Ligand SMILES: [Fe+2]
């Protein structure tokens with residue numbers, strides 16, 4: 697980088713970059729249970745409401761979401777069962793994931809400035825993944841999840857650098873962390889998902905979100921998250937906006953994402969992102 701010397705060149709797996717050397721933040725037990733119940737096709741909404749009601753944070757977030765512009769209720773929703781009905785089982789599951797994901801990225805001593813930016817980038821990409829999934833007839837709620845979690849491997853890499861410093865007293869050079877984040881976050885995302893015991897249908901799109909052609913079982917899902925991530929960078933969700941010519945990308949042609957779709961989306965993406973951010977994490981605009 698501009699003649700700067702990187703302290704130790706980025707080996708494929710450097711000394712500190714060994715995933716078995718750290719504890720991945722676990723999903724809270726209640727959240728895991730909510731996700732399990734909400735993913736059951738025979739889920740009872742009463743059962744789901746009872747679970748959510750046990751956690752104040754999840755309960756208040758659910759009410760907030762059910763009353764948000766995103767859900768647009770005809771009248772104010774004041775109870776958890778009504779909110780579960782309004783948001784639906786998949787919506788509840790996605791809300792729980794978002795709350796868990798964002799609550800685990802906020803520790804600045806571990807994640808520095810990356811944490812809040814990754815949360816914004818994840819939420820923006822989640823909503824864009826829904827839109828692209830709708831275009832290609834993929835499951836939109838599932839797309840929300842792999843969009844939300846696509847860069848989760850960055851969390852693991854930042855945690856490894858933090859743990860290495862605590863263990864050895866040696867700071868991993870910032871350039872080396874940056875290189876590892878860029879080169880390894882997709883595969884480390886796959887590792888995180890496996891450790892969480894999440895379905896493999898989520899793991900592959902996350903692992904292949906920069907290289908959708910390497911997906912062997914669900915290439916369409918990988919293409920959805922690839923494009924959602926491209927769009928997220930176009931709009932600057934949790935990052936600087938880029939000027940990549942997305943319409944020139946082969947993936948756009950493959951899914952039929954054209955100039956008319958892009959123009960319509962360009963007009964509404966920012967507003968939808970603000971609604972999503974406030975509904976899901978209650979964060980004011982930074
Ligand atoms: Fe990425």
Ligand SMILES: [Fe+2]
Pocket residue numbers: 817821846847925
């Ligand atoms: Fe990304």
